[in-house]
Amino acid sequence: MSIDNSPSFDNSAAASAARPSAHLPVPPVCVLGMGLIGGSMMRDLRAAGVECFGWNRSEPTVEAARAEGFDATTDLAAALTRAEENGALIVIGTPMTVVGRMLDAIAEHAPTCGITDVVSVKGAVAEEVAARGMSERFVGAHPMAGSAQAGWDATVEGLFDGAPWVLAYDLADEYGAAGKAVPGRWLEVFAQVAALGAALGSQLIPATSARHDDAVARVSHVPHLAAYAVATAGDAGGALAISLAAGSFRDGTRVAAAAPEMVMSWCENNTTPVLTALDDVIAHLTAAREQLASSGTAIDLAQMGHRSRERYEARPASRPVFRLRIGEGQWIQQLRLAENVGGQVEIF
Amino acid sequence: MSIDNSPSFDNSAAASAARPSAHLPVPPVCVLGMGLIGGSMMRDLRAAGVECFGWNRSEPTVEAARAEGFDATTDLAAALTRAEENGALIVIGTPMTVVGRMLDAIAEHAPTCGITDVVSVKGAVAEEVAARGMSERFVGAHPMAGSAQAGWDATVEGLFDGAPWVLAYDLADEYGAAGKAVPGRWLEVFAQVAALGAALGSQLIPATSARHDDAVARVSHVPHLAAYAVATAGDAGGALAISLAAGSFRDGTRVAAAAPEMVMSWCENNTTPVLTALDDVIAHLTAAREQLASSGTAIDLAQMGHRSRERYEARPASRPVFRLRIGEGQWIQQLRLAENVGGQVEIF
Known part of the structure; x- marks a missing residue:
């Protein structure tokens, strides 16, 4: 996540309009790290009626969340086991320093779940994922929302509404460039991560980790x-x-x-x-x-x-929109076009 | 002048308080260059009841000013001759590129008047002045007010109210350092330039051109x-x-x-x-x-x-104030102290 949340584009106008990708089915969500981003995400998901449970290392954070009726634990293995049983999408909302440890735990306790992350850099996370051979079930994200505040006490509803939600489509880019079919499991995770961003009201902006x-x-x-x-x-x-x-x-x-x-x-x-x-x-x-x-x-x-x-x-007041169906026709080309012009995608 | 007019300090509070140096007698003022700074100065001086007349190269500017009842001319020699006859303080409000030409005209037509300028840099102006042997009747100033706008149409009343008015006290600094008495004529001009800034509601901030x-x-x-x-x-x-x-x-x-x-x-x-x-x-x-x-x-x-x-x-909300009488006691030391802490002077 980035603290640079002052919108350059008129995100609020886009947010108040119909959200084109909001119909995508959102799976249960397991949030690892209930700080500003992870915790605010739990608030919005609960408000949207999405099954959502969280893990945090610190007992006070978990207690504070539970006092508000949130489903939270300090037991990482238990949270991940539950994620695996529920087919949840796992969101790594921790600092970069512990991303590797989270991935190790996921490999052990949630061996088939889709994974995303909300770290402000994408290449470093993708490298940790690739080093563990988990790239086919991982789609990185960067919700560009936040503030200088941190922790559960800073969490708010609506933090992601109208904000950019960068979708790292690395695997589609690589497989597409090589003329190979993108693995079906990755397409499912991509759809899940896009659905999560859309459910939070964000604008889906595709970009490879490198770009x-x-x-x-x-x-x-x-x-x-x-x-x-x-x-x-x-x-x-x-x-x-x-x-x-x-x-x-x-x-x-x-x-x-x-x-x-x-x-x-x-x-x-x-x-x-x-x-x-x-x-x-x-x-x-x-x-x-x-x-x-x-x-x-x-x-x-x-x-x-x-x-x-x-x-x-002189940039446009709203981002150009590229429509696509995941895995169909020229969809990778649409992602690249959107990336090249800083546009958003609408998934239908 | 600078376009950086957003105050760092709470200039408005200072402006609404009593203006400590506002009692200083303001001489008639001859403004050369009736752009944003020079023109706005004429507006405020007229409102304050100070005799003020202006010169501008362009006929439309002079006509626009005259239409509002201002005393203005395109005849530089005439304006300067009048300045000399009236013991006016001459304000060079032109771009740096024509400062030398203004000084030449002043040397010819107004050989005894006090001179100041409102250019955003002070060393370059002081050099032009020194090259003509006019330093003893010159005190540079930098009213830090303005906007990206330019020309007579951009002029407004109150532009200088609460803004910094930098007073270049080079000659006092040099003579003081050498243990020599500061020339009386320069002291008079320094008082005139300080009085002008005070009459416009500005904060008087001493600094050598170099600093x-x-x-x-x-x-x-x-x-x-x-x-x-x-x-x-x-x-x-x-x-x-x-x-x-x-x-x-x-x-x-x-x-x-x-x-x-x-x-x-x-x-x-x-x-x-x-x-x-x-x-x-x-x-x-x-x-x-x-x-x-x-x-x-x-x-x-x-x-x-x-x-x-x-x-x-963490800088103070208002500038520290140093009180002095021009030419008396430790007044040069007060100027230096004020300069060192970014303070303002009060002249009594």
């Missing part, structure tokens, strides 16, 4: 690093500089208020895309520096950056 | 360059990246919407401080890049940047 991680490196992870650098350089100007700081400094360094540990949980699990995007930013600033030193102007970067911001501001 | 230019490079000019670089790198991620962009990208690149020509008018006239601050930002990002590549984390920059932002957020 997703590159994108968030460029529009979230590196912007956070840039904010840290600008804040540090401004602070070095002392009290006079801070006294004269106005809108550009305030807004440009806003996310430097984000907890270093949270931002690092993204960057440390997305190093290659972050390095690529960071190198881009450094190269642009270095070119501007050289031009300013040699020619007395940095107009080239100013014009490029201005055009880029203009393109951002 | 001012370093500060604004760090908190405004380089943040704009960083926004251009982050916008460019994000845009390179294509439609998917832009579709997934949320709060950090939106706020971090907001000022990339600023016109490249305007941002360059700052950077091109403030190259050394901008290069220094830009080198700082590049060094921080490069160190983060190296740490991430070698150790898999960029926690050092994240922690530094986070602390810097926390310091910014």
